[in-house]
Every structure is written in C-alpha cells, then in structure tokens.
Amino acid sequence: MTTEAIHAELVALYDGSTPVRSRWSYRGDHPYTVVAAFQTDREHWVEWVFSRELLVAGLTESAGVGDVRFSPIEEGGMRILIVEIESPEGYALLELDHQSVADFLGATEKMVPLGGEDEHFDVDALIDELTRV
Known part of the structure; x- marks a missing residue:
C-alpha cells in the first residue's frame, strides 16, 4: 500500500x-479520492472530496451531477477547467488553468496508475474503521 501524498x-x-488559493491533495492510501481545499478568507478553507475518476472525466468533457462538477473550455486561446461546487451554504464557479490540473492528475497517476487503485486500497482497514464504534 502506498502511503505517499x-x-x-x-x-x-x-x-x-x-x-x-486552492490546495489539491492525493494520498496513495486513499487512491480513489482527491481533496481540493479552497481558501475563503485568511484562516478558513473549505474542503471538497471527490473521486479521481470524476476529475479524469472532467478534463475532457463535462462531468459530475452532484455537488462537484467539472467542464473544460477554451477561452481566448487558453484552456480552462471550470469547477462548480455547490452545497446548502452556497455555490461557486471557479476557473483553473487546465494544464495545472492535468499536471496534478498526472502526478497522481505516477503514484497510483488509473485502474490500479484496488492494489493500494486497504479494505480491511476501512472495515475496521467503520465498525469501530
């Protein structure tokens, strides 16, 4: 199991x-998910967790039907990734440099290849965590 991040x-x-500002994180021991935290003020960050598969899809086409949605667009010769996040507290539409997100995703794929997540996921640890009451 990969514990790198x-x-x-x-x-x-x-x-x-x-x-x-946003901080994007990926952990080898949580190979199915990506965490993106967005700074809302000096001391406060809002964190969103979504599937890496959703991010992969969102780089090439509109993806997501829930609280996190991605759409790639080209505007003024620039490739942009639109990120829409929504909760009961509010809605935000954010624009990110497409290549920067693609580079981040590429780094995750070097750590855990797409389709190889199950080799890095400790299902027994998850079951233990969920049943520990």
Missing part, C-alpha cells in the same frame, strides 16, 4: 477575476 497549490478565479 501529492500536494499542489493552484490559483483559481472566482467570477472570472477574484483569485482564490
């Missing part, structure tokens, strides 16, 4: 102009 800091744009 990958982290990337990316700048998103909110409403097309306001910069928002």
Whole structure:
C-alpha cells in the first residue's frame, strides 16, 4: 500500500477575476479520492472530496451531477477547467488553468496508475474503521 501524498497549490478565479488559493491533495492510501481545499478568507478553507475518476472525466468533457462538477473550455486561446461546487451554504464557479490540473492528475497517476487503485486500497482497514464504534 502506498502511503505517499501529492500536494499542489493552484490559483483559481472566482467570477472570472477574484483569485482564490486552492490546495489539491492525493494520498496513495486513499487512491480513489482527491481533496481540493479552497481558501475563503485568511484562516478558513473549505474542503471538497471527490473521486479521481470524476476529475479524469472532467478534463475532457463535462462531468459530475452532484455537488462537484467539472467542464473544460477554451477561452481566448487558453484552456480552462471550470469547477462548480455547490452545497446548502452556497455555490461557486471557479476557473483553473487546465494544464495545472492535468499536471496534478498526472502526478497522481505516477503514484497510483488509473485502474490500479484496488492494489493500494486497504479494505480491511476501512472495515475496521467503520465498525469501530
């Protein structure tokens, strides 16, 4: 099982102009998920967890029907990844540099190849965690 982690800091744009810092993380021992945290003020980050598979799909086509959705677009000669996040507390549409997200995803694939997640996932540890009450 891979316990390594990958982290990337990316700048998103909110409403097309306001910069928002984001931290993207991927852990080899949680191979199915990506965590993206967006800074809402100096001390507060909002964290979203979604499947790596959703991010893979979202780099090439619109993907997601729930709280996290991705859409790649080209605007003014730039490739952009639109990230829509929604919760009962609010909604945000963020723009990220497509290549930066693709580079982050590529680093995750070097750690855990797509389709090889089950070789890095400790199902017994998950069962133990879920049944520990």
